[in-house]
Amino acid sequence: MSAIVPEEQSGFLRELRLFHLNYKFGLDEILTKINILREEMTFRDGANPIEHVTSRIKTIDSLRRKAERIGCPLELDAIAEQIRDIAGVRIVCSFISDVYRVLEMLTSQPDVTVRQVKDYVAQPKANGYRSLHAIVEIPVFLSDTTHAVPIEVQIRTVAMDFWASVEHKIYYKYAKDVPAELVEELSAAARVAHDLDTRMGELHRIVHG
Template sequence: MSSEVLGERRVAEQIRLNPRFLAVYKFAIEELMTKLRILSEEFDLAHRHDPIEHISSRVKRPEAIEDKVRRRGLAPDLPAIAEGLDDMAGVRVICPFVSDVYTVAEMLTGQDDVELLRRKDYIATPKPNGYRSLHLIVRIPVFLSDRVERVKVEVQLRTIAMDFWATLEHKLSYKYESQVPGDFAAELADVAMLASHLDSRMQKLHQRLG
């Protein structure tokens, strides 16, 4: 058996033998979602508009961690994995309008205990397949019984239209094992453009209503 496979199995075994490793990511998600819910409710009270439609979250499964460790060529030990992977914990924020995406991002990263590590704006510069979303890698403190850990969380912010497109694109890519037929890829890019136009028109209507 190859050393690579043994390394992957060591990663899975280490995770199972160290339940606190993934637990801190779960706690970080809970902290972040609490922050977002407070921002959502307070902003709605102040402006009579809720900038968040829906929030979801996930912690990567050990199998998914193994796969990414292999693809990234990371050392098969927990400290290296925690340092090398930014998306162990993920939060997805769905907003009504494009302006809300940036408003929520600004409010969240403006908090004293939220450290912004990286930002990728796929709304301003969509991916070639049409994917649009704002990605943030943030680090927040998690207060444990014996220490404080600063934990990385990936935050994806997008509109309802962006999320609808991304969900269907993911289903198609999964069905075809990332080899989507050419005509499908072209159609997906066209639909992404339509979703972008829809967001633009809805944003203008929102602004007119003031």
């Protein structure tokens, strides 16, 4: 394979920065939609089912490192196809019913295209992880073109989010080599968290009908 000459490398980096900027714009668009929904639901229902929202976008350096790690060619089309978590939002809701409600409201908008949904709420991972994942595409309108930008959306309850946060910290501390007894405790804690979600959902239905 021939080496990339400085002029070619400079041109690619400029293209990569614009490519990355499109994901930032896509993230801005989806966050605007979520904020509009939050304000509308607060006004109409007097209550907001969304507790909080966080977002993240991979840096250009981390994007290049991931491409190299998974054997993805440093080409924009290949990166867009093989790396689907460049930009993402996490929406934390009060109740399980809110998780599905928020996804429905967001994805029913005419300019939001659903590419993939993985329901780990109904079908949790083996370790107990629960969350609703979706890949959606949203149009980004530039001065001379329009790009459909994929954004990863994760929606979960407060209990699910707390469990996932603790699980991540434990796996980070043990460099993913977690002792078996801790794995069992995490699995048990996941069941407790789901039981809490179920009970709080029942209370919510009793109070609000």
